[in-house]
Amino acid sequence: MTENAQSTQATASGDNYAVIIRDMHKWYGEFHVLKNINLNVTKGEKIVVCGPSGSGKSTMIRCINALEEHQQGDIIVDGTELTNDLKNIDAVRSEVGMVFQHFNLFPHLTVLENCTLAPIWVRKTPRAEAETLGMEYLERVKIPDQANKFPGQLSGGQQQRVAIARSLCMRPRIMLFDEPTSALDPEMIKEVLDVMIELASEGITMLCVTHEMGFAKTVADRVIFMDGGEIIEENNPDEFFDNPQHDRTKLFLSQILEH
Amino acid sequence: MSEAIASQPQRNIISRLWNDKETRSVIIQIIAFAAIFAFFFFMVRNAISNLESIGKDISLDFLSQPSSYDISQSLIEYSSRSTHFRAMIVGILNTLLVAVFGVILATLVGFLLGVLRLSKNWLTNRLAYVYIEYVRNVPVLLHILLLHGIIVHSLPLPKNALNLGDAAFLTNRGFFIPSPNFEPLFWVVTGLFAAGIIFSIWFSRYAHKVQDATGRHYPVFWINLGAIIVVPVLAYFILGSPITWEIPELAGFNFKGGMVVRPEFVALWIALSFYTAAFIGEIVRSGISAISWGQTEAAAALGLSRGRILNLVIIPQALRIIIPPLTSQYLNLTKNSSLAIAIGYMDIVATIGGVTLNQTGREMESMTIVLLLYLTFSLLISSFMNWYNKRIKLVER
Ligand SMILES: Nc1ncnc2c1ncn2[C@@H]1O[C@H](COP(=O)(O)OP(=O)(O)O)[C@@H](O)[C@H]1O
Ligand SMILES: [Mg+2]
Numbered sequence: 001m002t003e004n005a006q007s008t009q010a011t012a013s014g015d016n017y018a019v020i021i022r023d024m025h026k027w028y029g030e031f032h033v034l035k036n037i038n039l040n041v042t043k044g045e046k047i048v049v050c051g052p053s054g055s056g057k058s059t060m061i062r063c064i065n066a067l068e069e070h071q072q073g074d075i076i077v078d079g080t081e082l083t084n085d086l087k088n089i090d091a092v093r094s095e096v097g098m099v100f101q102h103f104n105l106f107p108h109l110t111v112l113e114n115c116t117l118a119p120i121w122v123r124k125t126p127r128a129e130a131e132t133l134g135m136e137y138l139e140r141v142k143i144p145d146q147a148n149k150f151p152g153q154l155s156g157g158q159q160q161r162v163a164i165a166r167s168l169c170m171r172p173r174i175m176l177f178d179e180p181t182s183a184l185d186p187e188m189i190k191e192v193l194d195v196m197i198e199l200a201s202e203g204i205t206m207l208c209v210t211h212e213m214g215f216a217k218t219v220a221d222r223v224i225f226m227d228g229g230e231i232i233e234e235n236n237p238d239e240f241f242d243n244p245q246h247d248r249t250k251l252f253l254s255q256i257l258e259h
Numbered sequence: 260m261s262e263a264i265a266s267q268p269q270r271n272i273i274s275r276l277w278n279d280k281e282t283r284s285v286i287i288q289i290i291a292f293a294a295i296f297a298f299f300f301f302m303v304r305n306a307i308s309n310l311e312s313i314g315k316d317i318s319l320d321f322l323s324q325p326s327s328y329d330i331s332q333s334l335i336e337y338s339s340r341s342t343h344f345r346a347m348i349v350g351i352l353n354t355l356l357v358a359v360f361g362v363i364l365a366t367l368v369g370f371l372l373g374v375l376r377l378s379k380n381w382l383t384n385r386l387a388y389v390y391i392e393y394v395r396n397v398p399v400l401l402h403i404l405l406l407h408g409i410i411v412h413s414l415p416l417p418k419n420a421l422n423l424g425d426a427a428f429l430t431n432r433g434f435f436i437p438s439p440n441f442e443p444l445f446w447v448v449t450g451l452f453a454a455g456i457i458f459s460i461w462f463s464r465y466a467h468k469v470q471d472a473t474g475r476h477y478p479v480f481w482i483n484l485g486a487i488i489v490v491p492v493l494a495y496f497i498l499g500s501p502i503t504w505e506i507p508e509l510a511g512f513n514f515k516g517g518m519v520v521r522p523e524f525v526a527l528w529i530a531l532s533f534y535t536a537a538f539i540g541e542i543v544r545s546g547i548s549a550i551s552w553g554q555t556e557a558a559a560a561l562g563l564s565r566g567r568i569l570n571l572v573i574i575p576q577a578l579r580i581i582i583p584p585l586t587s588q589y590l591n592l593t594k595n596s597s598l599a600i601a602i603g604y605m606d607i608v609a610t611i612g613g614v615t616l617n618q619t620g621r622e623m624e625s626m627t628i629v630l631l632l633y634l635t636f637s638l639l640i641s642s643f644m645n646w647y648n649k650r651i652k653l654v655e656r
Contacts, residue, residue: 067556094562104557108576117571118561120474127471163557170561 017076018043018174018205019064024073026059033059034070035229043173046206048216048237051226052252057209060226061176064207065096078173094122097167101179103159105151111138111162112147115169123170130169137165141195157188161195168199175199177208211256213241225249310623321619322347328614330605332521343615350610351632357528357606358593358636364532365592366585369539376544387540394537400598402534407526407602414522417513426506428514431522435507438518444501452491459483523604527596535592539585546581547573578651586644590637597633607632 019041026034034056041047049057062068063075066082066089075082077092106114115134119125125133138144141161143154151159160180167175177196181189193215200206200219210216216223216237223240225233225248233240233249244250276282307317322344329339334352337345375387394402411431415421420428420435428435459482466477495501507517550573558568599606600613607629616625 065560067560090562090564093560096560098557098560100553100557102553104551104553106554106557106572106576108579118563120470121476121567121571122562124474124476126474129474166561 015079016042018045018078019207020074020076021060021064022074022076024063024070024075026063026068026070026072033229034063037073037231039224039231041174041205041207044203044205045221046200046219047208047222047224048220049207049209049224049226050211050216050252050256051232055226056229057226058178061178061207061209064174064176065093065098067098094118094170095172096174096176097170097172098176099160099163099167099178099180101183103151103156103163103183105159105162105166107151110148110150111143111154114151114162115166118166118170133169134165137168138162140168140198141165142191155188156184157191160184160188160192164192164195164199172204174205174207177206177210179209179211181210181212213256217241225252227252306623315620317623318621319624321615321621321624324619326615326618328618330610331603332524332605343611343619346615347607347611347628350605350607353524353604353610354593354596354599354606354632354636357524357531357596357599357604360528361531361535361592361596362589364528365535365539365588368533368536369588370543372536372540373543373547376540377547391537391540394534395541399530399534399595400601402530403527403598403602406530407522410522410526417509420509420514426504428507428509430514432513432519433522434520434525435514436518436520437504437506438516440503440505442501442503444498445495447498448491448495448501451494452487455483455487455490458486462486521604523599523602526602527599527604531592531595534595535588538588538591542581542584542588543577546577549580550576575651579648582644582648582651586641586648589640589644593636593640594633 017040019039021037021039024034024037025032037060049061051057059068063070063082064077070082078095080088080092082088082092105111106117109117112131112134115137116125116127116130119130119133120127135144135147138147141164143158143161143165146154146158146162151162154162164180180196181192184192189212193212196206196208196215197219206219208215208220220237222234223237224231225240225244225246227248233244233246235245240249241253244253276286310316323342325340326343326346327339328346330337330346330349332353333349334356335345335349337349372387372391375383376391378384378387414429414431417428417430417432420430422428426437462477462482463479466479469475469477505516507514507519509515554572554576555568558572563571596606597608600609603609611625612629616622619625
């Protein structure tokens, strides 16, 4: 984990960045949802994004794999700029994994088929090979015994772990998490966080929207605080939690700590 | 005291049986079945004895007597000297004709309407919505009568027929279109078509196996389309178009030669199809929109293309929601085709359940036959759809 420490002061050479967001703005109709976002994520860096509900956290990370369109500024993911070119978008999406708050598993496919779908149809992997790969990642998230069940037969925590395995089967270089534990019952949060912590130790680039402060302290290289569509403050986790600079950050932290 | 003890075990058995969930449901079913059977036995026996007392026995002999009535549209050889049985067959074929064509057209238009309803374009969406609401809220009988009225009253007499390129003629007596005469070479085209279907079944399996083994994708859809459609069409032209068309010609007051599509058929077919399509459109729309947007996003985030998302994620899930109510729309269309009698289309009800019944006075027999025929059609349709539903469930599950 020590190698991550240097990443914050990495040189400006574009090769070192997994994600570059430059002067980015987004509107929903008249509503200016993201305002002048600037964020460089170095390769292997772990970033936790937090902020009050409605502050634009989901919208921002969804822009990174073009699930949302931005209207101004640049987003460059792994050297590929996101434009209207569908080829670019597909290329970026197959390199960027995403885990959603509500899992979004495919209910008509078994757990293993959920994992092999994209390798087979996007990467053109032979089925047997895709299944081996799927089982490998199901083992990593510790549910190989559920491979032939349907998502509806699993608990929330198990479903979210399948969703993580499904993304990993595409061997992404960047993983995006949008509040992966906030739809889970408290007793299931740990099993998902454990998987994420293990994943973090493997050098993948991670952007994670979460309010799990323990996770942020263990894993994050940087914590980013958003409010009203802007990045208000960013710092390493120790400084961020112990010594917040802005009033809005202090207010937010006091609210989630009370909670 | 001793009495009470003696009767205790007996009461226990009965109350135990009655309180056992499974035995109780068996008992209730036996009682219900016996009651229904007794009721029908009573009714049928009464009917038979009542009919006998006015000198009518139950008999199907009338079916072999000459019908002595004409039928305007017949798919098989028929004249007024044919038997009532043959008239019934003509009626069955006419019902099947309008039902099969109706189901096909209703499905095509219905799916189109459903997709239009989901379109983000405000105008197409609204137009489809207005169409669906209008059509669904007017009784189908009115649609049939209206369309029939329009065809019969707004189209000209044969001598002033609307001439479509000297080949087809629209009149109020029907649409006269060229009829094909197949030359021997045409069977080559038919053979290629059949071979194309067999090839594409084999090729789909082969492509699947190759994909499983090597990951390689073939454009299965386009190759199959080529085998089934393009090859036979090319062969048709290479063989010098081995169909000669017999063009209808005006002879006296009417057209001779070619084929005629009767206004009653057109009115019934179009009205039933477009009426049922409105319901199917709503079923398709709600089936597809029941699949949450999250499914599309998750698939997109994995890098799947739009077409694949639709084919692999959305449609398999939507079909499961769509098929059961779609089945009941097919049944409705088939049963609604009995409204044919309102415009004189000679279907089952108009032949055996109409003219034959009136001429022979055999209402018990005729009505039973009509009832059994509709029941058979309905059971056939539902069992086919159930089979299809199970199949897609097995494939996708
Ligand atoms: N599709 C949309 N159309 C219009 N407004 C939206 C849409 N999605 C989100 N918003 C608005 O954008 C703002 C930011 O949303 P979101 O990024 O989901 O916030 P967060 O994830 O931080 O809670 C919210 O005010 C939300 O209401
Ligand atoms: Mg959110």
